[in-house]
Amino acid sequence: xxxxxxxxxxxxxxxxxxxxxxxxxxxxxxxxxxxxxxxxxxxxxxxxxxxxxxxxxxxxxxxxxxxxxxxxxxxxxxxxxxxxxxxxxxxxxxxxxxxxxxxxxxxxxxxxxxxxxxxxxxxxxxxxxxxxxxxxxxxxxxxxxxxxxxxxxxxxxxxxxxxxxxxxxxxxxxxxxxxxxxxxxxxxxxxxxxxxxxxxxxxxxxxxxxxxxxxxxxxxxxxxxxxxxxxxxxxxxxxxxxxxxxxxxxxxxxxxxxxxxxxxxxxxxxxxxxxxxxxxxxxxxxxxxxxxxxxxxxxxxxxxxxxxxxxxxxxxxxxxxxxxxxxxxxxxxxxxxxxxxxxxxxxxxxxxxxxxxxxxxxxxxxxxxxxxxxxxxxxxxxxxxxxxxxxxxxxxxxxxxxxxxxxxxxxxxxxxxxxxxxxxxxxxxxxxxxxxxxxxxxx
Amino acid sequence: xxxxxxxxxxxxxxxxxxxxxxxxxxxxxxxxxxxxxxxxxxxxxxxxxxxxxxxxxxxxxxxxxxxxxxxxxxxxxxxxxxxxxxxxxxxxxxxxxxxxxxxxxxxxxxxxxxxxxxxxxxxxxxxxxxxxxxxxxxxxxxxxxxxxxxxxxxxxxxxxxxxxxxxxxxxxx
Numbered sequence: 001x002x003x004x005x006x007x008x009x010x011x012x013x014x015x016x017x018x019x020x021x022x023x024x025x026x027x028x029x030x031x032x033x034x035x036x037x038x039x040x041x042x043x044x045x046x047x048x049x050x051x052x053x054x055x056x057x058x059x060x061x062x063x064x065x066x067x068x069x070x071x072x073x074x075x076x077x078x079x080x081x082x083x084x085x086x087x088x089x090x091x092x093x094x095x096x097x098x099x100x101x102x103x104x105x106x107x108x109x110x111x112x113x114x115x116x117x118x119x120x121x122x123x124x125x126x127x128x129x130x131x132x133x134x135x136x137x138x139x140x141x142x143x144x145x146x147x148x149x150x151x152x153x154x155x156x157x158x159x160x161x162x163x164x165x166x167x168x169x170x171x172x173x174x175x176x177x178x179x180x181x182x183x184x185x186x187x188x189x190x191x192x193x194x195x196x197x198x199x200x201x202x203x204x205x206x207x208x209x210x211x212x213x214x215x216x217x218x219x220x221x222x223x224x225x226x227x228x229x230x231x232x233x234x235x236x237x238x239x240x241x242x243x244x245x246x247x248x249x250x251x252x253x254x255x256x257x258x259x260x261x262x263x264x265x266x267x268x269x270x271x272x273x274x275x276x277x278x279x280x281x282x283x284x285x286x287x288x289x290x291x292x293x294x295x296x297x298x299x300x301x302x303x304x305x306x307x308x309x310x311x312x313x314x315x316x317x318x319x320x321x322x323x324x325x326x327x328x329x330x331x332x333x334x335x336x337x338x339x340x341x342x343x344x345x346x347x348x349x350x351x352x353x354x355x356x357x358x359x360x361x362x363x364x365x366x367x368x369x370x371x372x373x374x375x376x377x378x379x380x381x382x383x384x385x386x387x388x389x390x391x392x393x394x395x396x397x398x399x400x401x402x403x404x405x406x407x408x409x410x411x412x413x414x415x416x417x418x419x420x421x422x423x424x425x426x427x428x429x430x431x432x433x434x435x436x437x438x439x440x441x442x443x
Numbered sequence: 444x445x446x447x448x449x450x451x452x453x454x455x456x457x458x459x460x461x462x463x464x465x466x467x468x469x470x471x472x473x474x475x476x477x478x479x480x481x482x483x484x485x486x487x488x489x490x491x492x493x494x495x496x497x498x499x500x501x502x503x504x505x506x507x508x509x510x511x512x513x514x515x516x517x518x519x520x521x522x523x524x525x526x527x528x529x530x531x532x533x534x535x536x537x538x539x540x541x542x543x544x545x546x547x548x549x550x551x552x553x554x555x556x557x558x559x560x561x562x563x564x565x566x567x568x569x570x571x572x573x574x575x576x577x578x579x580x581x582x583x584x585x586x587x588x589x590x591x592x593x594x595x596x597x598x599x600x601x602x603x604x605x606x607x608x609x610x611x612x613x614x615x616x
Contacts, residue, residue, distance in 0.1 A: 075468070087535045087574040118468070125481070125519045126575050126613050128588040161466045166477050166517030183476035183509075185516040201471055230540075243539040244578035251579045285499070288536060290615070331537055345536045349573045355516075441542035441582070441595060 002269070003230060004239050006216040007209065007254040016133060018140035023097070023103040027146060029103050029221045034112060034154045035344045037220075042113035046216060047222025050236035055081055055209030056171070056287060056309050056327040067196040068114055068379030069204040077205040078116040079263055080107060080213050081177055082123035082130075085169040086287035087349060088329025091240035092210035094252040097131050099214075100137035104160065106213040108146055111219060114206055116161050121210075122177050122291075125166040134162050169353035173401045174207040176355065187357050188401035204352050205243060210242050235310035239325070245332035248272035261285075261307045262299045279335040282417075286295075286326020288346050289406030291413030293323050319413065339418040340425055341437035343410060344372040350407035358399040363405045364391050376437060380426040389415055391416075448488060448517055456486050459616075460502065476513055480520060485616035486513050489529065490521035518572070526561040526568035528606050529613040531585045534571045537578035546582050546594050547571055566607065588615035 014020035021027070025240065033042060047062030068076060080103070084092040096103055103121070110117045123131050138160055141147045149157050163181055165171050171180045175189035178200050199205020215237060219227045228236045235257035244250045247265065249272040264270045265280065274280055280295040301307055302321035307314065314325045333342065351365040371388050373382045392408035399405075415422060422434045452460060456611065460479055466554040479499055487495045496510040503510075515518045521529075534543050547569075551557050554567050561568040577583040580592035584599075584611060591602060605611070 084576050085574065088537055088578050090576040090578050124576070125477075125517070126585060129590070132588075159466075163466075163474075164478055164481065166481065167519035168517050180477065181474060182471070183473035183503075183513065185512055201468065242579060244581060245540045250581075284536070297471050330577070331540070333540065337540065340540070342536055345534065345539050351537050352518075352573050438544055439540060439542045441545045 002254070002256050002259070003238065004254050005230075006095060006102065006214050006240060007099075008429065010094075013199070015099055016097075016101070016137070018101060018137070018144055021099070022272060026101050027105055027144075029217050030109055030146065031152060033109055033220050034152050034156060037116060039113045042109065042216075042220060045220055045224035046113070048369075049215075049219040049227040050224075050234060051212065051215055051219060051227070052235070052311065053209055054211035054215065054239065054328070056289075058325065061208065061212055064196070064208070065114060065206060066107040067194070068206055069197045070115065071204070075118065075201075075203050076114055076116045077109065077200045077203055078111045078114050078118070078119040079174075079177065079181065079200060080121040080205045080206060080210060081172060081174065081207050082121050082127070082210045083165055083169075083172040083177055084127070084210070084327075085172050085353075086289065086327045086329055087326040087346065088242060088244055088284060088331040089287050090242045090244075091252045091328060093127055093130055094242075095210060095214060095240065096127075097133055100134050101141070102214045102217060103134070103210055104137050104141050104146075106216045107160055108141070108151070108158060109208075110208070110213050110216050111160075112156055113216075116206075117157050118161075118325075120161050120163050120181060120200075120295075122163045122165060122171070122181055125164050127191075127410070131164050138162065168355075169349075170355045170403060173403065176401065177207060178441055185355070187355050188403075190400055191442050229400060230256055232308065232310050233246040233312055234311060239309070239328050241309070241330050242333070243271050243330045244259055246275045246278070246334035246337070247332045249274055254416040255309055257308075257310045259309045260311075263307055264309055264330075265299075271330075271332065274332065274334050276334070279333050280332065281335045281337050282333045282339060284323075284329070284331040284333075286324045287329035288331075288349065289402075289409055290326040291319050291322075291409055292342075294417050294418065295415070297321055297417070298323075319409070320416075323413070336434065336436045338419050338432075338435045338437040340372065340376060344369070344376055345405070346410045347372050347407070350403065354403060354407070355401075358401075358404065360395045360398045361404040361407060363397040364404075367391055368407070368411055375422065375425050378429055379424070382423065384426065385415060385419070386421045444594040450487060450494060452482070452486055464503075472503055475511070476503060476505070476510065477517070479503070480510070480514060482616045484520060488524065489527070489612070489614060490524050514552050524561075526565050527613070528566060528586060529568045529570065529612045531570045531572040531575070533573070533577060533581070533583050533585075535574040535576045537585060538574075538581040541581035543582040545596070546584065546599060549596055549599060550603070553600070566610075567603075586611070587613035 171186040176186040195205040285297040347369040392411040396408040
């Protein structure tokens with residue numbers, strides 16, 4: 001069995017309640033830290049742990065925390081990004097629904113470390129029922145004296161609120177999230193200034209993903225050095241993977257970083273292999289925006305090394321032959337899958353979710369969606385494939401926020417690795433008649 | 444011209460609104476806009492008319508345009524009337540791979556409407572939506588706050604019958 005830090009108690013009945021959470025060791029780390037550690041010592045442990053942002057970007061959390069400006073007399077904020085919207089990703093939902101107090105404990109610990117006295121959990125509006133679970137947990141924490149004034153007699157005050165969004169993928173981008181939290185459209189801000197200097201209400205702010213904040217609890221429990229021993233190289237610790245698509249056992253898995261991809265897909269402990277005993281065709285390993293890889297390249301790097309579930313190994317080969325760990329949204333496709341149709345669902349998604357602020361993204365996402373529809377409908381030409389390539393290359397790097405890249409990369413990777421399939425759609429549809437672009441429920 | 448004086452939150456809803464406004468620092472009450480719009484949508488028929496939006500603007504003492512531009516940005520806010528029971532079926536990648544189109548086709552046939560339409564009796568509106576974070580339990584649909592997952596044709600049939608019997612309203616606040 002693999003080591004579990006975040007989901008070690010997720011199977012326990014009633015773990016969503018404060019009582020059961022405490023009976024299983026919950027809030028003991030918080031008590032230890034608040035009474036015996038300085039805020040800086042907590043930041044130091046997080047730095048030593050090598051924890052990297054679990055929302056997708058993988059930026060070292062301790063470093064992000066150390067950038068937080070601390071001007072006298074100005075409030076600082078911690079905002080938890082629970083706007084989980086990257087297609088293929090559902091790990092934060094699982095964590096919040098099952099063990100809400102782990103996030104609450106992590107929020108209190110992290111707010112203490114950062115010197116924030118007001119913190120928000122911004123959760124996507126569609127997770128409304130999860131927001132109720134969090135609010136219930138927060139209420140319990142207030143009653144137990146873990147939130148509010150003079151927490152555990154330490155003189156530290158913290159108010160924690162849940163803010164519900166209203167349906168916008170872009171609000172997962174941290175500056176768009178802050179705009180939304182201020183009651184505005186989710187238009188990303190131009191950086192700099194970064195939120196660490198001017199974030200919520202113009203004050204220094206740290207925005208961290210749910211899983212990142214939850215991971216602070218085991219890090220403080222075991223110490224940063226011990227945490228850093230788990231995993232592989234600069235990919236330390238454990239990661240929640242959301243596994244979906246054509247696998248026998250979809251779900252949320254906590255893995256030690258460094259697990260071979262092949263084992264993750266085919267072992268009974270994890271995904272349990274491809275549904276119906278069919279062959280693996282492709283995987284989107286880290287949420288919709290990361291490059292799709294064909295079976296051979298997801299199982300082994302171009303050098304023939306086994307591909308591992310880590311930031312470095314998945315990135316091996318750059319975008320030519322590699323991909324990214326991203327959010328850990330692991331979508332598996334069997335041998336019959338139409339890569340073109342899957343890409344169309346992604347491009348339709350990004351078109352729908354573009355905030356419209358930057359022309360290359362606003363116009364380009366719609367254009368790509370329409371071309372893909374044309375190709376799927378049998379009205380495409382070879383020139384359209386080149387045009388798709390051209391458009392994506394002109395979005396990438398030319399927008400305020402990374403939604404441009406997120407929309408461009410899947411298109412580039414699908415063409416890069418599956419160009420013959422695109423060509424077959426426009427020149428010889430008969431040759432791909434067995435490829436599915438419509439899935440029956442029982443397949 | 445709309446007259447926002449004609450509508451008013453119930454005492455209970457107004458209490459919620461006041462509580463939400465108190466979460467933010469003084470002068471930052473505009474942060475309450477999105478949570479209040481959710482309540483307004485639930486209170487006033489499942490959608491946001493310009494009258495409703497003007498009313499919310501008056502509560503927060505902001506310009507109506509500040510409400511319109513927000514309401515029109517977020518996909519959960521309906522700017523047109525919808526049926527009592529809004530059915531939202533996810534269609535993005537993982538759900539598509541697991542048969543979401545079959546679910547959508549079946550609901551269309553059963554209700555006699557296409558995506559985006561409302562049944563003539565005003566009971567159901569069908570929407571196809573983008574990823575709702577239910578990829579491991581695909582295919583799925585959301586009705587109000589509820590996630591209905593691992594859908595099959597039989598499950599959908601039972602749910603639709605149940606909604607009809609209960610005169611289900613897809614309000615979530």
